[in-house]
Amino acid sequence: MQELLERKKGLHRTILIVDDEFVEREMLGAMLNDLYEIKFAENGVLALDIIRQNKLTLSLIILDLHMPELDGYSLLKIIRADSELRRIPVIVLTAEKGAEVESLQLGAADFITKPYDVPDVIRARVSHSIELAENSIIIHETERDSLTGLFNKEFFFEYGKRLDNQNNMPMDAIVLDINRFHMVNELYGRAYGDLILKKIGNSIHDLVLRTGGLACRSGSNTFGIYIPHLENLTEELSEYIKKINEGIETQKISVRMGIYSDDGTPMDMEHRFDCARLTCRKLRNSYETCYDFYNAELHSKELHEERLINDMDKALAEKQFKVFYQPKYSIKGEKPVITSAEALVRWFHPEFGMVSPGAFISLFENNGLIQKLDRYVWNEAAAQIRLWKDKYDKYIPVSVNVSRVDVFNPKLCEILTDIAKDNGLSTEKLLLEITESAYTDNSQQIIDTIKNLRDNGFKIEMDDFGCGYSSLNMLTSLPIDALKLDMKFIRNICSNQKDYRLVEIMIEIARLLEVPVIAEGVETKEQLDLLKKACCDIIQGYYFSKPLPADEFEKLLEA
Ligand code: C2E
Numbered sequence: 315m316q317e318l319l320e321r322k323k324g325l326h327r328t329i330l331i332v333d334d335e336f337v338e339r340e341m342l343g344a345m346l347n348d349l350y351e352i353k354f355a356e357n358g359v360l361a362l363d364i365i366r367q368n369k370l371t372l373s374l375i376i377l378d379l380h381m382p383e384l385d386g387y388s389l390l391k392i393i394r395a396d397s398e399l400r401r402i403p404v405i406v407l408t409a410e411k412g413a414e415v416e417s418l419q420l421g422a423a424d425f426i427t428k429p430y431d432v433p434d435v436i437r438a439r440v441s442h443s444i445e446l447a448e449n450s451i452i453i454h455e456t457e458r459d460s461l462t463g464l465f466n467k468e469f470f471f472e473y474g475k476r477l478d479n480q481n482n483m484p485m486d487a488i489v490l491d492i493n494r495f496h497m498v499n500e501l502y503g504r505a506y507g508d509l510i511l512k513k514i515g516n517s518i519h520d521l522v523l524r525t526g527g528l529a530c531r532s533g534s535n536t537f538g539i540y541i542p543h544l545e546n547l548t549e550e551l552s553e554y555i556k557k558i559n560e561g562i563e564t565q566k567i568s569v570r571m572g573i574y575s576d577d578g579t580p581m582d583m584e585h586r587f588d589c590a591r592l593t594c595r596k597l598r599n600s601y602e603t604c605y606d607f608y609n610a611e612l613h614s615k616e617l618h619e620e621r622l623i624n625d626m627d628k629a630l631a632e633k634q635f636k637v638f639y640q641p642k643y644s645i646k647g648e649k650p651v652i653t654s655a656e657a658l659v660r661w662f663h664p665e666f667g668m669v670s671p672g673a674f675i676s677l678f679e680n681n682g683l684i685q686k687l688d689r690y691v692w693n694e695a696a697a698q699i700r701l702w703k704d705k706y707d708k709y710i711p712v713s714v715n716v717s718r719v720d721v722f723n724p725k726l727c728e729i730l731t732d733i734a735k736d737n738g739l740s741t742e743k744l745l746l747e748i749t750e751s752a753y754t755d756n757s758q759q760i761i762d763t764i765k766n767l768r769d770n771g772f773k774i775e776m777d778d779f780g781c782g783y784s785s786l787n788m789l790t791s792l793p794i795d796a797l798k799l800d801m802k803f804i805r806n807i808c809s810n811q812k813d814y815r816l817v818e819i820m821i822e823i824a825r826l827l828e829v830p831v832i833a834e835g836v837e838t839k840e841q842l843d844l845l846k847k848a849c850c851d852i853i854q855g856y857y858f859s860k861p862l863p864a865d866e867f868e869k870l871l872e873a
């Protein structure tokens with residue numbers, strides 16, 4: 315702390331000179347402007363504006379008592395009545411003897427008499443008042459947390475901001491939380507809990523003494539630490555962590571720390587602590603003492619995801635989600651023919667452009683939003699089947715993806731049946747792709763749900779087959795109508811004999827189950843030929859076509 319204070323000396327501080335007389339303002343300014351940054355105001359009203367805008371970044375106000383509009387006395391009263399502004403020292407300018415006492419009583423730090431003393435005297439008084447105010451800020455007892463002796467949160471931020479304004483040192487922000495502190499209180503009583511807080515407070519105090527900086531208790535078991543940037547912060551923290559449990563005889567205390575490490579990006583203190591707090595929050599549920607550094611990239615990904623979540627409802631209402639169709643070709647006959655299509659959703663976001671499902675499906679699965687989106691896609695797909703039937707007098711079955719989250723919805727069958735009915739379709743026109751891993755999640759309940767769907771006429775395709783670790787004996791009892799091989803098995807069938815053999819085995823399993831096999835992700839003629847050789851039934855992949863908007867898909871149909 316001492317070192318820090320030393321460094322602060324001689325750095326630029328800002329002084330506000332308030333005087334209605336131009337010449338006087340300029341004279342004073344000229345005496346001080348080589349040491350300080352100077353702001354001027356020609357009356358009390360303008361001064362108050364500047365004070366309110368700059369608050370504690372002002373190190374001192376030099377105030378003339380006699381001015382039009384708002385005079386110096388009134389301004390002084392306003393400043394003293396404000397709990398924040400009162401920390402700014404004020405020196406009054408006066409020519410009358412009596413005014414000195416009155417202004418000191420009103421809380422002025424000092425006075426300068428007109429006509430002015432020699433410049434050196436004025437500079438000494440100014441510097442003395444600033445120093446007094448800054449030092450008093452550090453020892454003010456009401457600004458401390460009574461239990462740990464660290465600063466309280468409000469003062470911590472106020473002082474930290476002031477520090478940042480006075481010097482431009484890179485600073486690291488750390489938020490420290492005690493893991494499961496409520497348990498310490500519950501198991502050993504509040505008095506013991508207080509003891510732990512004091513101990514942690516002391517160790518933090520040692521840390522800021524060693525590194526320079528300041529610390530506060532910001533919540534019941536949360537601490538803020540603001541220290542000059544350290545290249546070896548990790549070592550410093552490891553040392554610190556080693557000592558946390560020294561002398562603690564009951565269960566071990568563990569803490570978590572979120573760190574914002576200054577990388578030169580201009581950022582204010584509060585924002586740094588937001589980042590540190592966010593990082594700390596992510597370490598929740600850990601049992602060991604641990605720390606992590608704020609990662610801007612990760613954070614912006616999270617912000618982006620948050621945006622997607624927030625924008626979802628509006629996007630549904632505005633039909634920003636579009637369903638694309640990728641054809642599936644039967645390769646059993648002479649020439650490949652389209653047998654059905656898979657509906658794949660895309661999001662045309664007004665700001666981000668086209669967003670592919672990889673960016674939002676699992677995000678929406680994590681918070682349940684997927685159910686709304688899927689229902690929308692199922693509806694669109696059903697309406698499309700209807701439209702094509704009316705246009706070409708032919709049913710083109712469409713498969714829709716059913717998320718593992720949907721499968722837990724007891725009303726799933728009802729919802730899908732209603733969608734088919736609303737579009738004048740029998741249920742077997744809507745094929746349902748359910749990922750293999752959903753079967754292994756909670757087998758019996760899911761198998762029952764899927765059985766129910768089949769009993770109601772829906773056709774079930776097991777998606778991503780080969781990735782979900784179905785046991786072989788379970789496979790025979792699975793209610794399915796087709797197997798879709800996961801595309802990662804197809805990728806290397808031309809170059810890797812073992813992959814090809816694996817695909818052959820999976821196709822044999824399908825034969826055993828008496829269901830057709832769909833290979834997806836087929837991109838080349840060579841892959842197609844090998845799959846044909848292995849007796850695969852249906853092919854989906856870029857070799858034939860990418861997923862297409864409905865109108866482009868129609869061109870394929872017409873061709
Ligand atoms: P999926 O069900 O395995 O769908 C196949 C994915 O492979 C699609 O990606 C498709 O565009 C892509 N693909 C097709 N042929 C090829 C190929 O030859 N090469 C390569 N490299 N890729 C090919 P997409 O459309 O990005 O969808 C990704 C995943 O998002 C889907 O994987 C599916 O799990 C999910 N998804 C898409 N739409 C929906 C939806 O409406 N609801 C739900 N729940 N999930 C969806």
Ligand code: CA
Nearest residue numbers: 656715747777
């Ligand atoms: Ca699929």
